[in-house]
Amino acid sequence: MPLVPQIAQKFIIRIILKSYEMKFIADLHVHSRYSRATAKNLDLENLYIAAQLKGVTVVGTGDFTYPAWFEEISEKLVAAEPGLYKLKDDLARHCDNQVPESCRGMVRFIKIGNIKSDGRPILGLDARDLLEILLETSDQAFLIPAHIWTPWFSMLGSKSGFDSVEECFEDLTPHIFAVETGLSSDPAMNWRVSSLDGFTLVSNSDAHSPLNLGREANLFDTQLSYPAIKTALKTADSNQFLGTFEFYPEQGKYHVDGHRACNISFWPETTLKHEGQCPTCGKPLTLGVLYRVEELADRLEGQKPSRRSPYFSIIQLEHILSEILRVGSGSRKVQQAYQTALVKLGSEFKILHNLDSDAINQAGIPLLAEAVQRMRRREIDIIPGYDGEYGRVRIFKDHERQLLMGQQSLFKVNTNLRRLIFSAS
Numbered sequence: 556m557p558l559v560p561q562i563a564q565k566f567i568i569r570i571i572l573k574s575y576e577m578k579f580i581a582d583l584h585v586h587s588r589y590s591r592a593t594a595k596n597l598d599l600e601n602l603y604i605a606a607q608l609k610g611v612t613v614v615g616t617g618d619f620t621y622p623a624w625f626e627e628i629s630e631k632l633v634a635a636e637p638g639l640y641k642l643k644d645d646l647a648r649h650c651d652n653q654v655p656e657s658c659r660g661m662v663r664f665i666k667i668g669n670i671k672s673d674g675r676p677i678l679g680l681d682a683r684d685l686l687e688i689l690l691e692t693s694d695q696a697f698l699i700p701a702h703i704w705t706p707w708f709s710m711l712g713s714k715s716g717f718d719s720v721e722e723c724f725e726d727l728t729p730h731i732f733a734v735e736t737g738l739s740s741d742p743a744m745n746w747r748v749s750s751l752d753g754f755t756l757v758s759n760s761d762a763h764s765p766l767n768l769g770r771e772a773n774l775f776d777t778q779l780s781y782p783a784i785k786t787a788l789k790t791a792d793s794n795q796f797l798g799t800f801e802f803y804p805e806q807g808k809y810h811v812d813g814h815r816a817c818n819i820s821f822w823p824e825t826t827l828k829h830e831g832q833c834p835t836c837g838k839p840l841t842l843g844v845l846y847r848v849e850e851l852a853d854r855l856e857g858q859k860p861s862r863r864s865p866y867f868s869i870i871q872l873e874h875i876l877s878e879i880l881r882v883g884s885g886s887r888k889v890q891q892a893y894q895t896a897l898v899k900l901g902s903e904f905k906i907l908h909n910l911d912s913d914a915i916n917q918a919g920i921p922l923l924a925e926a927v928q929r930m931r932r933r934e935i936d937i938i939p940g941y942d943g944e945y946g947r948v949r950i951f952k953d954h955e956r957q958l959l960m961g962q963q964s965l966f967k968v969n970t971n972l973r974r975l976i977f978s979a980s
Contacts, residue, residue, distance in 0.1 A: 577779060578797070579612035580904060582772045583665065584701060584735065584759030587617040587624045594764035599631045599664070600650050601765040603642050606662045607654045609769035610902030613639070613784070615759070616666045632664055638695075638781020639663040655898045665781060682710070686727050697730070697785060702737030702761060704844040706809055709737070711851065713842040718851060719750045732789045733757050738771060739807025739844040739940065742799065742866045743859075747852035752860045755791040758799040769904065770871050772800045791864060798865035800908070804844070805937035806870070806946040811843045813941030820941040823849050841942040870930050870948055872896065872903045878950045879922045892920055922959055926950050 588597040599616075606614050616632075619625055632640040641663055642650065651659060682700075689696045700710045700720070709715060710723050717723040724731055733755040736745055742756045758771035774797040777783040787795035804810050813820035817835035823846040833840050876892045877884040899918045900906050906915060907927060915924035929935055929950055940946035951959070 578774065578776045579779065580610060580769065580772045580774055580800070581613035581665075581784065582606075582611050582760050582762070582769050583613070583615040583699075583757070585615050585617045585762040585768065587621065589621050589624045590618055590763070592763060597762070597764055599627065599642060600646060602664075602768065603647065603662050604650050604653050605765035605768045607658045607660055608766075608897060608903060610658070610660070610904030611769045611772060612661055612779070613663050613665055613775075614768065616640075616664050619666050628664075628666075635663055636778075636780045638784075639665055639779065655894075657899070657901045658897055660902070661779075663779065665784070683724050683727055686724055686730060690727070690730060695781070695785070697732070697789075699733045699735055699757060699788075700731070701735045701759075702739075703734050704737050704740045704809075704847055706841055706843070706847075710734070711847060713847050720754065721750070735759060736799075736801075737761075737807065737844070738802045739804050739810045740848065741801045741804045741868065742863065743857075744804060744845070744848050746859050746863060747848060747854045747856065749853050749860065750851075752862060755788050755796065756799065756864065756866075757788065758801055758866075766873065767871075769800070770869075771802055772904075774798050774800065791862065793864065796864055798867065800904070801866050801868050803868050803870065803933075803935070803937055803946070803948070805939040806948060807844065808940045808943050808945050809841070809843045810845055810939045810946060811941045812840045812846050813843070813944075814838065814840050815942040815944055820939065820944075843941055867908060868930070868933060869907050870935070870950075872906060874948055875923070875926050875930065875950070876920070878948060879920070879926055896920060896923065922951065922956070925959060 585602065586593050586597065588595055590597075602614055606612070616628055617624065619628055628640075631643055631646060633643055635641040641647070686698050689698055700723070703710045704712055706712045706714055710717055710720065715723075720731055720734065721728045731754065734751065735757050736742060738761065745751050745756055757773050760768050760770045760772065762768045762770070775784060775787055775795060776797055777787050777795045783795075786792075790796075811820055811822055812826040812831075814833040814836065817833050819833050819835055819840070821829070821840065823843075826840055826842065826846060829840070831840055831842065832838070871884075873884040873889055873893055876889045876896075877886075880886075880888050880892065882888050896906060896918045897903070900910060900915065907930070912924040912928060915927055936949040938947040938949070
């Protein structure tokens with residue numbers, strides 16, 4: 556073959572390969588409607604719809620070896636890109652009718668999870684032995700320890716008995732290359748523990764309902780395939796794994812210490828003064844993630860390892876609207892505003908992460924653009940979560956709300972006046 560056509564052929568191949576690469580958001584840790592304490596509508600169709608509303612492209616299939624859930628997965632999904640699956644066309648067309656045009660996009664499913672119990676992976680099995688079984692099952696399989704700091708049943712939680720990844724997985728530790736930070740911690744907290752430096756820090760929603768999908772997630776710039784996702788996580792290549800979207804850790808259910816039954820919550824220093832006991836009933840406090848990080852930290856707050864990925868702190872759009880409208884996030888008023896924002900602006904991640912204030916103002920929702928900017932600048936107040944209670948976000952103080960609403964009303968009057976003047980002239 557002549558040289559010029561060979562060069563042209565290689566160039567075309569490179570273009571074709573590049574066309575399969577894309578930036579996408581992945582949420583790899585979700586549950587199913589068969590799991591304990593999950594919504595009854597947590598099925599594949601509603602995950603497909605929620606993924607588009609949120610702006611998530613790749614979704615985990617949850618605890619897929621639970622028999623009834625695996626049967627449903629087998630019936631409703633078909634193979635797509637390598638290692639990924641898509642909803643069958645007839646189901647997808649029906650679901651697309653429930654998604655605004657502004658939010659529609661590709662959705663793929665990836666299989667993660669293990670072992671039947673109550674629909675969730677709860678095992679009477681040593682973590683190191685589980686990893687050994689997994690590695691023997693498939694050379695493509697890998698294990699990511701979930702929400703590693705949570706007090707109950709998590710690798711570095713206060714009741715786990717482990718102080719490091721190495722203590723947990725022993726000789727098989729080299730096969731662990733990523734850990735999940737969980738809702739009650741963020742990368743900055745994990746950076747204080749140098750033994751985690753060699754692991755990619757990932758974040759996922761641990762969704763128990765469709766609309767909690769994407770409350771934490773990961774950002775990739777790779778080919779859309781299982782092998783590419785695995786490679787990006789394993790190498791933490793900054794051109795492929797672009798970082799994580801994070802709960803503000805104070806929002807998480809186990810950020811600080813406390814005893815929910817007695818309405819007691821403490822920062823770690825106060826817990827130490829009370830020797831870990833609830834001053835009301837005398838029972839042990841549930842030690843939160845912040846306390847546990849302080850126990851294991853060997854860096855000062857603010858110090859960073861050389862190998863790290865960026866992260867972006869977000870608040871779910873429904874919670875922002877709840878704060879703006881001063882009603883519950885499940886209220887009709889918030890749901891109407893949520894749908895308005897999606898129809899006019901696009902997916903939730905687009906609103907929270909990409910759009911500027913002028914674009915967000917096009918939705919016509921007072922204070923939304925200001926609230927998103929404050930979220931991005933970390934200019935918010937949060938009453939931290941403890942002992943199973945989520946933290947409560949406050950973006951505006953009452954006097955600020957009134958002042959800003961007045962300014963926005965005045966801006967609208969001036970804008971309308973200018974339009975009248977120009978149209979008259």
